[in-house]
Amino acid sequence: MYQTTYHCPSSVEEAAALFGKGSDSKYLAGGHTLIPVMKQRLAAPSDVIDLGKIKELVGIEVSADALIIKAATTYFDILRSAEAKKAIPAIVHLASVLGDPQVRYRGTIGGSIANNDPAADFPAAVLALGATVKTNKRSISADDFFKGLFATALDDGEIITAISFPNPAKAGYSKMRHPASRFALTGVFVVKTKSGDVRVAATGASQDGVMRVPAVEAALKANWAPGALENVTISAEGLLSDIHGSSSYRANLVKVMAQRAVTAAG
Amino acid sequence: MSTVNLTVNGKPVSANVEDRTLLVNLLRDHLNLTGTHVGCDTSQCGACVVHIDGQAVKSCTVLAGQASGANVTTIEGISNGDELHPMQAAFRDNHGLQCGYCTPGMIMSAIDIVNRYGGKLDEDTVRHELEGNICRCTGYHNIVKSVLDAAGRMSVAQAAE
Ligand SMILES: Cc1cc2nc3c(=O)[nH]c(=O)nc-3n(C[C@H](O)[C@H](O)[C@H](O)COP(=O)(O)OP(=O)(O)OC[C@H]3O[C@@H](n4cnc5c(N)ncnc54)[C@H](O)[C@@H]3O)c2cc1C
Numbered sequence: 001m002y003q004t005t006y007h008c009p010s011s012v013e014e015a016a017a018l019f020g021k022g023s024d025s026k027y028l029a030g031g032h033t034l035i036p037v038m039k040q041r042l043a044a045p046s047d048v049i050d051l052g053k054i055k056e057l058v059g060i061e062v063s064a065d066a067l068i069i070k071a072a073t074t075y076f077d078i079l080r081s082a083e084a085k086k087a088i089p090a091i092v093h094l095a096s097v098l099g100d101p102q103v104r105y106r107g108t109i110g111g112s113i114a115n116n117d118p119a120a121d122f123p124a125a126v127l128a129l130g131a132t133v134k135t136n137k138r139s140i141s142a143d144d145f146f147k148g149l150f151a152t153a154l155d156d157g158e159i160i161t162a163i164s165f166p167n168p169a170k171a172g173y174s175k176m177r178h179p180a181s182r183f184a185l186t187g188v189f190v191v192k193t194k195s196g197d198v199r200v201a202a203t204g205a206s207q208d209g210v211m212r213v214p215a216v217e218a219a220l221k222a223n224w225a226p227g228a229l230e231n232v233t234i235s236a237e238g239l240l241s242d243i244h245g246s247s248s249y250r251a252n253l254v255k256v257m258a259q260r261a262v263t264a265a266g
Numbered sequence: 267m268s269t270v271n272l273t274v275n276g277k278p279v280s281a282n283v284e285d286r287t288l289l290v291n292l293l294r295d296h297l298n299l300t301g302t303h304v305g306c307d308t309s310q311c312g313a314c315v316v317h318i319d320g321q322a323v324k325s326c327t328v329l330a331g332q333a334s335g336a337n338v339t340t341i342e343g344i345s346n347g348d349e350l351h352p353m354q355a356a357f358r359d360n361h362g363l364q365c366g367y368c369t370p371g372m373i374m375s376a377i378d379i380v381n382r383y384g385g386k387l388d389e390d391t392v393r394h395e396l397e398g399n400i401c402r403c404t405g406y407h408n409i410v411k412s413v414l415d416a417a418g419r420m421s422v423a424q425a426a427e
């Protein structure tokens with residue numbers, strides 16, 4: 001790892017000011033992407049600004065119609081949260097199959113979606129649930145937030161402060177885990193909204209990162225049942241293909257994971 | 267350079283280190299606590315697991331500065347003098363190690379698992395919970411046996427307190 005300067009601000013405002021002062025600053029939350037990448041010298045920030053100890057960025061709240069998870073809340077705190085489990089159990093399940101126990105103690109929801117790894121779990125939940133990403137400057141809808149591989153709508157120095165998930169009528173997540181990395185070989189999050197709409201997002205499948213799956217959405221809108229997907233074919237075009245699975249294998253996984261997610265959602 | 271103040275195995279420690287220093291390097295190179303191992307460069311193997319404020323984490327993926335003010339426990343800090351921690355004793359009795367490289371991390375993770383699940387542990391849970399620790403020697407069977415054995419011993423010890 002190259003030399004860097006570590007800062008530990010205690011407010012969002014202070015963090016943003018420190019970011020502006022460094023020549024090539026990076027925020028640090030759980031560090032479970034940024035530190036490995038710095039160790040490999042793929043990133044060499046001049047200044048590392050720790051968001052992990054900012055109290056206003058940690059915690060889980062519920063309103064009448066939404067679950068609000070602040071950005072630096074760890075996966076572990078999400079998966080053991082009684083409020084989260086009551087509001088959207090599929091999110092708690094997602095956190096429980098993410099990475100391994102040590103990763104879950106440190107990694108944060110804000111870090112996960114800011115990083116937008118094409119095989120990460122939380123982007124699928126944020127997109128399928130039509131969540132709103134709150135930052136220190138504005139609110140961004142999930143549909144506008146994810147911009148392809150490792151890219152988001154965040155401006156340089158912008159800080160995610162919280163993610164607000166509208167309570168769904170039903171939601172489920174199912175993931176084929178890569179046996180070594182634990183990331184999603186393909187994971188699918190299915191949602192029936194309170195207004196009867198269906199939103200489905202797949203991670204680990206597309207070359208452009210997390211994506212909606214219109215064919216599955218249409219079939220589930222007509223009939224919310226795993227069997228409704230029996231005759232749906234997912235196109236392999238634009239899907240990832242590597243030594244772990246071809247694009248046609250992943251296309252089939254999108255369907256099978258969607259079926260399992262519907263079963264889990266009930 | 268920054269001064270990092272933390273508690274390690276119950277003792278207050280102050281170290282002047284470069285900001286890029288990882289917690290595992292602080293422990294091994296500055297405090298000579300070489301029981302915590304480094305087995306990979308990708309945050310996957312778990313040989314480096316220590317407890318930060320009671321939670322099992324990979325010390326190769328935490329900056330020393332992030333641990334400032336924290337309470338850190340390493341493999342050196344769990345026995346009571348010459349008396350092994352029940353998890354260590356169970357690993358010895360059940361042949362839960364061969365080369366021993368993964369063992370400090372396994373033991374620190376396993377103690378965290380028992381702390382979270384108490385007497386409700388079963389084999390499936392232990393296997394799922396050990397996903398962040400890789401062992402190249404044992405094939406895991408005796409590690410799982412050790413953890414289940416220790417879970418019994420630790421709950422007996424807690425009940426006696
Ligand atoms: C062994 C291992 C297994 C893993 N398995 C999985 C898995 O199965 N599924 C999965 O989804 N992930 C997995 N991960 C990745 C893990 O979830 C990371 O924690 C996550 O990608 C990043 O979150 P973080 O809090 O650690 O962020 P960091 O590593 O601290 O930061 C990541 C990036 O996000 C930026 N950032 C962080 N917080 C904010 C914020 N609030 N506002 C703006 N920018 C911010 C940082 O500047 C940085 O660029 C795994 C990681 C490891 C090491």
Ligand code: FES
Nearest residue numbers: 305311312314326
């Ligand atoms: S050394 Fe491998 S996970 Fe830390």
Ligand code: FES
Nearest residue numbers: 364365401402403
């Ligand atoms: S005993 Fe050798 S790596 Fe586990």
